[in-house]
Amino acid sequence: MPSSNSIIKVEMKLLMMTAALVLSGCANLTEVKEERETLFAGEIxxxxxxxxxxxxxxxxxxxxKDISALQYSVRVYPDIGKSEVLGAYVNNKYHxxxxxxxxxxKKAAPNVSDALLKGxxxxxxxxLKTLHTCSTA
Incomplete structure (x- = not known):
């Protein structure tokens, strides 16, 4: 028959593993993005x-105000030739x-980018209008 110490150790390990799985699952919930319609896909x-x-x-x-009130996040990944712009509504406790x-x-060629816009x-x-304005500037 196993000793009570070994049973407690096994139970503690199971409890810690369960807690880690639950916490990692909750942490990833913030990364979930709702799917939006593709508005543009092509070279620019x-x-x-x-x-x-x-x-x-x-x-x-x-x-x-409805445009300037968005929170904008720009991420640039020069090692893979990619950038992202995310326009998000302000967090609130209800939504x-x-x-x-x-x-x-994504870099397609010198001074040419592949663009994918969903929103x-x-x-x-x-x-999209702003992207075209920036492209012609």
Missing amino acids: KGDYSALAHCVAAKMQTDER GAAYAFHLEL GKYEGVEA
Whole structure:
């Protein structure tokens, strides 16, 4: 018959493993992004990093409150030639975080980027207009 110490050790290990699994599952819930409609997929003139910064800067300074009130996050990954712009609604205790649009840019050639834009019908379309403005600047 196993000793009570070995039974307690096994139970503690099981408890710690269960707690770790539950906590890691809860931590990943914040990373879940709701799926949005694809508004644009194709090549666009401009450097992937410069376009990302331009889109975020122009949208942050937009005079319309529903556009400028979004929280913008720009991530640039130079080692893989990729950048992302995420426009998210402000967190609140009732709805949590939700994104308005997600723009992904990848280097296709010198001064050419592949763009993928997903988003809502209003904010996403405004992001697309801004992307085209930045591309022609």
